[in-house]
Amino acid sequence: xxxxxxxxxxxxxxxxxxxxxxxxxxxxxxxxxxxxxxxxxxxxxxxxxxxxxxxxxxxxxxxxxxxxxxxxxxxxxxxxxxxxxxxxxxxxxxxxxxxxxxxxxxxxxxxxxxxxxxxxxxxxxxxxxxxxxxxxxxxxxxxxxxx
Numbered sequence: 234x235x236x237x238x239x240x241x242x243x244x245x246x247x248x249x250x251x252x253x254x255x256x257x258x259x260x261x262x263x264x265x266x267x268x269x270x271x272x273x274x275x276x277x278x279x280x281x282x283x284x285x286x287x288x289x290x291x292x293x294x295x296x297x298x299x300x301x302x303x304x305x306x307x308x309x310x311x312x313x314x315x316x317x318x319x320x321x322x323x324x325x326x327x328x329x330x331x332x333x334x335x336x337x338x339x340x341x342x343x344x345x346x347x348x349x350x351x352x353x354x355x356x357x358x359x360x361x362x363x364x365x366x367x368x369x370x371x372x373x374x375x376x377x378x379x380x
Contacts, residue, residue: 272317273341279316280336280345283362286312287323287334288347291367291375295351298369306369309380314362323365325358325377327351351375 287310294308314320316338324335328348332355335346354374364380 273343275317276319276338276341276343277345279313280321280338280343283312283316283321284334284336284345284347286310287365288349291325291332291334291349291351291355294367294369294375295349295353295355298375299352303369304371308367310365310367311380312362312365316362321362323358323360323362323377325355325360327355327357 290308290310294306297303297308298306312323319338319340321336321338324333324337326333326335330350330352331348332351333346333348335344337344353369356374356376358377360377360379366378366380367375368378369375
């Protein structure tokens, strides 16, 4: 009889550990999907803010350069090098009377685009995040340069 009690204690202990392991594993799997979804949203929102900031700076230099007689106008755009701990790329491309600013974070595949109406020509450019300058020279076009 004492041998049966010893076995039932071991079996009960092993069953409790198995059930606890299943519960913890299920919880980890569920929360990892939630965390990935939250990171995706954080990257998307962060890139949206940066894209809007760059669009505003581009509109500012376009307005300043087209309304003043200055031969050289520059607007500094301080944007973070990373958003939610992820690096991103900034693509600026002209499209008729508008300029498209596209931010791409390759690890999550998040892409955010903003369009800005511009009266001046904007040169196509690709840069990483960080300090940038929009520069207008007397050649009649706006260029994106590293600061």
